[in-house]
Amino acid sequence: MRVLVTGGAGFIGSHVNKLLLDQGHSVTVVDDLSKGHQDSIDARVDFHQIGLENQEELEKILPGHDGVIHMASFIEVGESVKKPVEFAQNNIVGTVKLLEAMKNANVKKMIFSSSACVYGKPEKLPITEEDPLGEQENPYGITKVTMEEFCKLFHTLHNFDVTILRYFNPYGPGELHEPETHAIPNFVKSALTKTPIPLFWKGEQIRDFIFIDDLAQAHILALTLTGLHIYNVGTESGVKVADVVKQIFEIVGYEVPIDDKGERKGDVPALVASSEKLKKELGWNAKVNLEEGLKKTIEFFKNQNL
Ligand SMILES: NC(=O)c1ccc[n+]([C@@H]2O[C@H](COP(=O)([O-])OP(=O)(O)OC[C@H]3O[C@@H](n4cnc5c(N)ncnc54)[C@H](O)[C@@H]3O)[C@@H](O)[C@H]2O)c1
Numbered sequence: 001m002r003v004l005v006t007g008g009a010g011f012i013g014s015h016v017n018k019l020l021l022d023q024g025h026s027v028t029v030v031d032d033l034s035k036g037h038q039d040s041i042d043a044r045v046d047f048h049q050i051g052l053e054n055q056e057e058l059e060k061i062l063p064g065h066d067g068v069i070h071m072a073s074f075i076e077v078g079e080s081v082k083k084p085v086e087f088a089q090n091n092i093v094g095t096v097k098l099l100e101a102m103k104n105a106n107v108k109k110m111i112f113s114s115s116a117c118v119y120g121k122p123e124k125l126p127i128t129e130e131d132p133l134g135e136q137e138n139p140y141g142i143t144k145v146t147m148e149e150f151c152k153l154f155h156t157l158h159n160f161d162v163t164i165l166r167y168f169n170p171y172g173p174g175e176l177h178e179p180e181t182h183a184i185p186n187f188v189k190s191a192l193t194k195t196p197i198p199l200f201w202k203g204e205q206i207r208d209f210i211f212i213d214d215l216a217q218a219h220i221l222a223l224t225l226t227g228l229h230i231y232n233v234g235t236e237s238g239v240k241v242a243d244v245v246k247q248i249f250e251i252v253g254y255e256v257p258i259d260d261k262g263e264r265k266g267d268v269p270a271l272v273a274s275s276e277k278l279k280k281e282l283g284w285n286a287k288v289n290l291e292e293g294l295k296k297t298i299e300f301f302k303n304q305n306l
Contacts, residue, residue: 001223004028004065004107006052006098007072008045009036011175012113012167015216016069017042023220028061031072034090040174052094058101067109067161068102069219070095070151073143076181077266080140091143092150099154109161111222112151116168116208116232116271117141125238126274129166129230137266155228163222168234168273172212172293173300183241184209184294188301191248196259203242203258206270208234211288211296221282234273235286247294 003020007013008029013036020027021044029041032051041047050057052072062068073091074080080087102108118141119127120134136142154160171184180186190197210233218233249255278284288296 001066002026002028002064003067003069003223004030004062005069005071006030007036007070007113008047009033009038009041010071011177012170012212012215013069013071014040014042014174015172015212016071016219017045019213019216019220021045025220028065030058030061035074035177037176040176052090052098055097055101058098059104062101062105062107065105065107067111067223068098068107069111069113070098071113073113073147075140076177076179077138077140078181079179080138080143084139087139087143091140092146095147096150099150099160102160103154103158108159109223110151110154111163111165111219112147114148114164114166115141115144116166116234116273118145118148118166119271121268122271125270126236126272127232128274129232129277152228161226162228163225164230165218165222166230166232167215168208168210168232168271170212170215171209172297174212175297183207184244184297185301187245187248188294188298189306191252191256192298192301193306194256196257197245198259198261199241199245200261200264200267201241202260203240203245204269205241205267206238206272207241208236208238208272209244209290209293210234210286211293214286214288218278218282218284221284225282229281231278231282232273232275233278234275236273236275238270238272239290244290244294247291248298251291251295251298
């Protein structure tokens with residue numbers, strides 16, 4: 001298939017590109033490099049440095065593609081609280097312009113990167129796709145819920161094939177956000193530079209950490225779908241954040257002090273996916289366990305100039 005990946009210079013997009021190419025698909029990337037890294041883009045990709053706001057240019061690039069994997073977004077929760085207008089503009093308006101461009105170019109398959117954050121504070125675990133969406137405590141979450149709604153609307157109004165993938169906690173090599181607020185890359189970097197590990201809630205929170213290659217594979221499988229689908233993407237196993245720190249210490253073979261950061265507003269105590277639907281309907285499985293994934297992530301950061 002010929003696939004256009006928005007946000008393909010970012011952490012998750014760069015892995016999705018590579019997997020698509022390795023499996024024989026051809027890939028066009030649209031990314032404005034506001035956050036991503038040009039050197040993360042596979043050399044086999046047809047790269048266009050443009051932003052989603054440039055609907056006219058998107059309409060020139062899109063014709064001939066079989067579908068779009070839409071990952072371009074601002075993602076940092078704390079930043080979204082400070083800059084709600086920028087987040088709404090970039091994420092929501094950017095998505096609507098992309099959808100309009102797709103409609104005009106007659107490209108009607110959309111795989112959308114959503115997040116477990118749409119469930120808010122879950123009423124029960126594991127979370128299934130039938131569970132209600134929860135109250136949002138920051139503009140980022142509201143943009144994700146709204147972007148989902150616009151994708152669904154284009155299915156209803158214009159017969160788009162839409163698959164919404166709700167990621168739990170992705171991690172792996174290549175995670176180079178700036179600022180970085182995600183636990184695993186920050187823990188690994190602190191461990192490798194032998195500086196204190198920043199830990200909120202004393203590490204009592206439970207998360208479902210999904211390795212990047214497993215997450216990327218879900219996008220490729222979703223390309224085969226028609227109609228409207230929503231899937232959680234997680235390992236279905238909840239891990240205490242403090243236990244992730246312990247595993248990192250075991251892998252590197254030493255410990256560093258903990259920097260107790262106290263509580264952080266807006267964090268939910270536990271998030272664990274049910275990925276039954278994805279497994280049953282698409283034959284997807286999480287293959288990489290936390291220990292193996294952490295080892296690969298640590299290897300990646302050892303080769304960075306930290
Ligand atoms: N990383 C996570 O933990 C996580 C969790 C759940 C959902 N997601 C979603 O997955 C997607 C990818 O996340 P990531 O971690 O790879 O983020 P990232 O910041 O590494 O990548 C996003 C990319 O989008 C580009 N971009 C942003 N706005 C753009 C615009 N208007 N036009 C063109 N390009 C634009 C950036 O330059 C960047 O390369 C996002 O939609 C995010 O909301 C990520």
